[in-house]
Amino acid sequence: MSPARVRARRGEGDKLRKEILVAVSDLLDETNDEAAVSIRAIADRVGVTPPSIYRHFEDKEAMLAAVCAVVFVKLTDGITEAAAAATSPIEALAEAGRCYVEFGLEHPEHYRLVFMRSYKDEMVDHSELRPVLEGGEIPESHPLFSGDALAGSQAFKALYDLVDAVLVALPKRRRPDVFTTTTSMWTAMHGITSLRISKPDFVWPPIEDQVEAIIWPWREAVRAAV
Amino acid sequence: MSPARVRARRGEGDKLRKEILVAVSDLLDETNDEAAVSIRAIADRVGVTPPSIYRHFEDKEAMLAAVCAVVFVKLTDGITEAAAAATSPIEALAEAGRCYVEFGLEHPEHYRLVFMRSYKDEMVDHSELRPVLEGGEIPESHPLFSGDALAGSQAFKALYDLVDAVLVALPKRRRPDVFTTTTSMWTAMHGITSLRISKPDFVWPPIEDQVEAIIWPWREAVRAAV
């Protein structure tokens, strides 16, 4: 309980909720160790006693889900911004890839939390994701997309739109499936990111080279189609 | 202590060591949860008391490292066998990729242990890996390659050789670096495998399609070179 926190005023109880999420985020960044992020450590960091956490989150798992949602939103924003600055769809995709990997490496324990953990009973029904994406917007009211599942779907949609923009340039007969290609991009970028996180001492090539190794076939395909 | 184990005879103390490794492996497969693999759970499974573990491994971390080494060997053997049955270098590479992914999905918690965990103080000096690979054989006596680090390097070398066999077919001027390409293959296959493990409920395409999405540019390049 390092800093003596001043108790929130009546009606402002939600302040603590935000402070908790910030504390978790900071702890993940500082310790690079999810195990270090215990209820006690969080409470201590915020300047509060452990039971107060439970006024704002049902249990630890629910709290981590809220953290994941925040991470997803930041990732989506980053990808969207990076892509917006690009000069062509294929450059936008490459830029998004670099951004994805860099985000993961800047916040490895956040990335680990969202993409490398096992969620025993998450069991989101993703079967709806594909039709929903092909339909256009993700309906916020959709019962299958709420909380961090919604946030995750929105991140995927950001990538989906970028891939779609690249693939429409290809002749219809040689145009691969957008959803499958997006999935392939995701797994490829995830591979680069997560293996670097797990094996930081391996002799990795520069990030740009690794991302380019994934992008170049599409760059070639687009060039050939022009 | 389910089965009443009969104590090994004198001089056969190493039997327990092997039994422990098997027990850990079985527990990982059955529970799909590394957290379930505690010293007590292992001892119980083997039919022995917890302290006996420490006669054979310095601590839990050393025991897990031994398990990792075994996993690496199995993976290397699987890849080598799968590739040997193929009809061409590029098919061998594709076969190896499928084998890698399938191995990971058949033993997700093994895969997680080896490739998705953070080893705080592993700190293997990989800087020697590249020159050693380019030199040919991995010297077993090399101080930097021992235990699971050696096993890991051998697995990487198996993939390296397959990639090398594909790339020599390309004209020298358009031939990419073998080491970098191998790394790219590894991260790509790892991405497919690990994301499936972390997000089993996502709507994944068939494994062959995912692997083929990585392989096809090289298939094209080889075809063009003929």
Added chain:
DNA sequence: TGTACATCAGTGAACGCGCGTTCACTGATGTAC
């Protein structure tokens, strides 16, 4: 303007749990004489 009170943010102390690890030990068994 003053006061009683419901509400709300947060506390203090404790719970049971399972973990990795340690220590001094026991008892079977191969070996030397």
Added chain:
DNA sequence: TGTACATCAGTGAACGCGCGTTCACTGATGTAC
């Protein structure tokens, strides 16, 4: 062939630890009269 003994495989009981979570509570503060 018999026996004393060193060796070796494995035991029993306990250690301290930090964890997530619970319970009944306190005390400040806004609000209604």
